[in-house]
Amino acid sequence: MNQLLKFFSKEDYFARHCGIELLDAGPGWAKAQMPIQDFHLNGAKTVHGGAIFSLADFTFAVAANSSGRLALAINATTQFISSARQGVLYATAEELSAKRQLGNYQVKITDDQRNLIAMFQGTAFRKDEVLFDH
Amino acid sequence: MNQLLKFFSKEDYFARHCGIELLDAGPGWAKAQMPIQDFHLNGAKTVHGGAIFSLADFTFAVAANSSGRLALAINATTQFISSARQGVLYATAEELSAKRQLGNYQVKITDDQRNLIAMFQGTAFRKDEVLFDH
Amino acid sequence: MNQLLKFFSKEDYFARHCGIELLDAGPGWAKAQMPIQDFHLNGAKTVHGGAIFSLADFTFAVAANSSGRLALAINATTQFISSARQGVLYATAEELSAKRQLGNYQVKITDDQRNLIAMFQGTAFRKDEVLFDH
């Protein structure tokens, strides 16, 4: 899993641009965090849906690619439940199903008071290419 | 609409952080663009789903808030259709329905070759507060 | 909860038409089953997505209406994970969040071998009217 962590921490430029940090990952799961900064805010001065989604989508991608085979997101749904303004957001991705080509994942986004901020469901399509060599 | 454009161009910090530019907007619709930069890329070196979503979500927010009453996203679904690597991404949001408290919107994301990159559907919940004064 | 069970078992004509049976319910949750019959099948002779959705949507509705205040589905997403051909399908709905007007729910659909058939996420909008008197 070391290589997975290294790959996503270094090669995912957008996650870095958003201040997203990969905490841990294993077969079919991943955890990440995003300390809230001013650039995450929208016009209402709460964390932008795009920032919340990016945290969820990144964590989903790590979980979906944990086998090393390239998996692409084909579909994602987010329920935005509570607003967040400060502190740290956490994402936990888990695998609901994994077939040869399709995988389904769920990501829970919480704040540091354990409030549920958003729920994310994603479907990934696995290609034959490898994302990185083991 | 001038004030809507000014408000979202200035006050949405995350959109600015992502290099998203509001092009135009009117009652129930909006258009925006995002010139692809290196920081938009994921590990596979295509535009990150989070960046595509952020462009769509921003454009949806402008359309949903075009009346000046604060509208929050409660739900969003994205179908990721084609990868994008370079050039400019465009988003066009249109209103499917607008009731007193709920509104439904659709956003089409295309690249500068007119390829369909993603389709986004969002539901907004309107509050009684105003987002900005007219 | 007795009244909730009676109301939904009797008054939801479509659920009855689909052979859906409410098993149990409480504040924010519900369980139902659907013994697979020939009329549930699609052209590929597996259970129709519409039948699976109807089972999930019914169970979601019972959970969302468990307080007695009328709640309407405004959004639902389903990930279809495995096909089902025979036996009994089970649905379990749980509440992810409940605010004054909006509630988020998740429904898991399994078969009698405990295979995960589908995952459903729904958002409900609560009206001031009551669905039935306590």
Add this chain to the structure above:
Amino acid sequence: MNQLLKFFSKEDYFARHCGIELLDAGPGWAKAQMPIQDFHLNGAKTVHGGAIFSLADFTFAVAANSSGRLALAINATTQFISSARQGVLYATAEELSAKRQLGNYQVKITDDQRNLIAMFQGTAFRKDEVLFDH
């Protein structure tokens, strides 16, 4: 297209059970209707979300299978916009994208007053098997 129409009208038992009628179809599109009957109603005496979804999902399936290769729904999202109580519901499915294995579709549900009742987005996964012989 004749065979497609015949196949889905005859072999989709659940669509028949729901009173869904296929009107027309071609490469990547389909139209169907569902005259509202008492058995379509939910506890609030409006058309059940499951019945609306079934109409949309059926029309999506016809459009996605119009090439004759077996396509399965892997994901579907529905925005429920207005309630329906009587008359006829119409569904129109169109293809947003079609790749070797994945296709994206959108279905619009309207009533006979042209009110928008629901919007449906579905993703289909194409198998190598044929659904029926040409």
